[in-house]
Amino acid sequence: MAKTRSGIGNIRKLPSGRYQVRYVDPHGMRRTGGTFQTKQLADAEKSRIVHAIENGTWEQRQAIESGDLDPKTLTLAGIAEHWYNVHVTRKGMPLRPGVINEYRRYLNNVLTPLRDKPIRSITSQQVEKWYAPEHKRAANQATKAYKHLKQLLEYAVKRKLITSNPCDIDGASSYTPTQKQLVPTTKQVALMLEVSPEPFRTMVALAVYGGLRKGEIYALTRSDIKIVKSPDGNRLFVDVNKAIQWDGKDELVGDPKSESGVRVIELPTPAIEIITAHLKSVGINPDAALFPRKAGSDLHWGKYQINPLWRHTREVAGFKGRFHDLRAYHLTQFGLTGATPTEIMDRGGHSDYKTALRYQRATGREADLIKRLG
Structure with missing residues (x-):
């Protein structure tokens, strides 16, 4: 031998x-x-x-x-698909379909020059060469794609598939918008509520009086609306406990955007009449969709069903922003009442303290408090 x-x-x-x-x-x-x-x-x-x-x-x-990933031939696209399948959130849940679709969009439409490269061959200079022109073209999108790239390659380092992460550009993971978020005026909101047809009007009311996200509004059922009688009149509460996600055309009902998104909020008097009237057209089954895709359907509104209605409504009101900006309007108005950042976080279902603080500062409350110091 x-x-x-x-x-x-x-x-x-x-x-x-x-x-x-x-x-x-x-x-x-x-x-x-x-x-x-x-x-x-x-x-x-x-x-x-x-x-x-x-x-x-x-x-x-x-x-x-034995079938494990081969670091010699593994591409960025390859490790991405592996990560989408095995990654779990802090709550121990798999990635939501909407999140995976967004990550795949970064990979296929933004990270194209790096997508099919073996991860062992991706260098810091190649990352810089990709990032610089992409950031000039669309800064916010480039930042999000860079953060995802860094996340994938950090996983590769952890699994000893590569020795170091080439994503080392200072400040590339942060983005500060140059333009402030568009927030409609109270006059524009009133006009939107006036011209919107049902059930879209009820959706607008839930956004401007409750600050709900679009996916949260879509997912509401009859049992999520609680009406409580009191000596001063009815009080209305919305139990936000789920949100719609889409995997292509497939509708999936899952958790809200974050753990903080699960909340119960009370709506002000102007919203009660609108929502109470809408409930008359909703099935009596507690699980009946508040906004069914078709009369009697178990399916909620489709992903893009809202778009033509929103385009018409905002045009009439003279507003150029997104439907999501109605949520910003509500939280800004809520901040004007004197709400603390913690109260704004609870109301909006935020997990980020800085986001809540932004709505409070947008109201001018900080300047008012400074005047009181004198």
Whole structure:
């Protein structure tokens, strides 16, 4: 038998005339490394095994042969799809379809120059070469794509697929918009409520009087609306406990955007009449969709069903922003009441303190408090 210098492996000739590689793995287990037609081929395989054991890469090689990711050929697209399948959130939940779709959009439409490259070949200079023109073209999108790229490659480092993360551009993970968010005026909001047809008018009311996100509004059912009688008149509460996500055309009902998104909010008097009137057209089943796609349907409104109605409504009101900006209007008005950042966070279902603080500052309350110091 031909033994190696370390005594790890040897080759023996079988009765069939073929040559078998035998060796002892790093755990002391005797193994065979395959049989070969010639001794020369067996010697080559034995050398590869011994080299892998001696330089500490044997475990990784065995894992690849068992179907694990091969760092030599693994592309950015390959590790992305793997990560989408195995990653879990802080709550221990898999990524939502909407989140995965957004990540795939970054990968296929923004990270195109890097998408099909082996991750071991991606360098810091290549990342810079991609990022610089992309940031000039669409800064916010480039920042989001960069953060996702960094996230994927950090996972690759953690799994020892690469030795270091090439995403090291200072400040590339932060974005500050140059333009302030558009917020409609009270006059524009009143006009929107006046011209909007039902049930879209009720949707607008939930956004401007409750600050609900579009996906949260879509997901509401009859049981989520609670009307409580009191000596001063009815009070109306909305239980926000789910949101609509879409996987292509498939509708999925899941958790709100964040853990803080689960909340119960009371709506002011102007919203009560609108929502109470709308409930008359909703099925009596507690699980009946507040906004069914069709009369009697179990499906909620479609993803883009709101768009033509919103375009017409905002045009009449002279507003150029998004439907989501109605939420900003509500939280700004809520801040004007003197609400604290914590109260704004609870109302809007935010997990970010800075976001809530922005709505409070937008009201001018900070300037008023400074005047009181004098």
